[in-house]
Amino acid sequence: MTDAPGSEGPEPSEPPTSRREGGGLRRAHSAADASASTTTGARSARAEFETHVAHARAEFEEANERIKQRTGRDLILAIVIGVAIGVVVVASLIFFKWIFLLFAIAATSLGVFEFVRALRASGRRVDLIPQLLGGVVLMLSGYFVDLWLHWVLTMVVVVVLIVWRLLGQMFSRDGRTYGAVLSDVLITGLVVLYVPFLGSLAMILLSQDGGEWWALAFIIITVAADTGAYVTGLTIGRHPMAPRISPKKTWEGFGGAFVAALIAGVLLALYMLGLPWWTGLIIGAVILGTATIGDLGESMVKRDLGIKDMSSWLPGHGGVLDRLDSILPSATAALALFYLLSPLAVS
Structure with missing residues (x-):
């Protein structure tokens, strides 16, 4: 069987015509071999590195999963979010107090929102908007007014929230028992004293x-x-x-x-x-x-x-x-x- 037209192999290279040309060819072949060897070594090192990284990642994920099963927390997300919050807190306290004040107001307001939502889901009646407004008043007064006036405003806010809850119960006319209404009133005072009032003490310290x-x-x-x-x-x-x-x-x-x-x-x-x-x-x-x-x-x-x-x-x-x-x-x-x-x- 003969080869098809155009399928002939490459023509053999001509032998070097001089000793200098032969030396150049040998050096070129040596350089090519060295380059191929370097490329192969680099690929091997890269593959080994990727293997180690994949192994370490698998071990970390396995450990994180064990921690998550034991504590119910995702360690990676917890660290990332904790560091982010920490940066905001430290930077605001060191450079701009008013930024920390705004951050604290936002945090306590979200805390009040969570608390009220959880209480409502359990059957308690707590007024969200008055609680949020009262919390902002206490946080601002803790930073800007004298201590005696802050105590006065705290009592005023608690009384207003309790009266608001009682009036809301009066207008609702839903036959709620006396014990349930009393529980709602006590919880109304608890929310404002637990979250924004304690937060306002940090604002007094900040001032x-x-x-x-x-x-x-x-x-x-x-x-x-x-x-x-x-x-x-x-x-x-x-x-x-x-x-x-x-x-x-x-x-x-x-x-x-x-x-x-x-x-x-x-x-x-x-x-x-x-x-x-x-x-x-x-x-x-x-x-x-x-x-x-x-x-x-x-x-x-x-x-x-x-x-x-x-x-x-x-x-x-x-x-x-x-x-x-x-x-x-x-x-x-x-x-x-x-x-x-x-x-x-x-x-």
């Missing part, structure tokens, strides 16, 4: 000379305690702390929170607040106590309402109020500590 550093300090300590409890409880937590209230909280986690809060308190006292180191132990311990009480308190409320989270607006965290549960009562402690310990600051 003080150097108060932004104290506000930042108590928030950092709260976050450090929460992180210490989460990591320690996740790794070595075995003994439930309050199984009927919050089954996933452990004494080991509380120990981790205790250590983290004290370390953060000492460091912040020395390098940010200009206080003696031992005051940091007091600040850390007190903030840890109020943060723990706030966390367990909100867990009791959610258990009573039959819900796991106030909302799902913050993936990996739950709702806004789920992030404020430790911060709100800690604002009270931080304000008291400011009045007690700030005179000890080194000028």
Whole structure:
């Protein structure tokens, strides 16, 4: 069989005509071989790197899934959202107080909205719009007016909200029992005192000379305690702390929170607040106590309402109020500590 026309192989190259030309050809072949070897090595290294990355990613996703199954939280989303919120809080406190004021008003308003929605879903009657307006009034008064006037406005807001609820019940004429109406009135006062009033105490602290550093300090300590409890409880937590209230909280986690809060308190006292180191132990311990009480308190409320989270607006965290549960009562402690310990600051 003969080859078809036009299918002949390449003609053999002519032999080099000189010794110099032969050397050049040998060098060209050597360079080509070296280039091919380098390309092959690079491809092999790249394939090996991609294999390691894929393996590490698979292990991380598997670990994240185990954490999610145990805690009910997506660790990656929780970290990303937590860092984003932290950047806003730190930047606003350091550079522009009024931005933090707006951020705090928005956060407490969302917390009130979540709380009222959850209460309504459980059959309670709470007026949303008056609660939101009253909350904004308290937050603004905490920052802009004198302390005595803020207390007066707080009482006025509580009374107005209770009267509003009673008038609304009178006009509804739906035969609601006396016990249910009394429960609605008490819950009306609870909402405004729990979320915007405690938030307004942080605004009072913010309005003080150097108060932004104290506000930042108590928030950092709260976050450090929460992180210490989460990591320690996740790794070595075995003994439930309050199984009927919050089954996933452990004494080991509380120990981790205790250590983290004290370390953060000492460091912040020395390098940010200009206080003696031992005051940091007091600040850390007190903030840890109020943060723990706030966390367990909100867990009791959610258990009573039959819900796991106030909302799902913050993936990996739950709702806004789920992030404020430790911060709100800690604002009270931080304000008291400011009045007690700030005179000890080194000028």
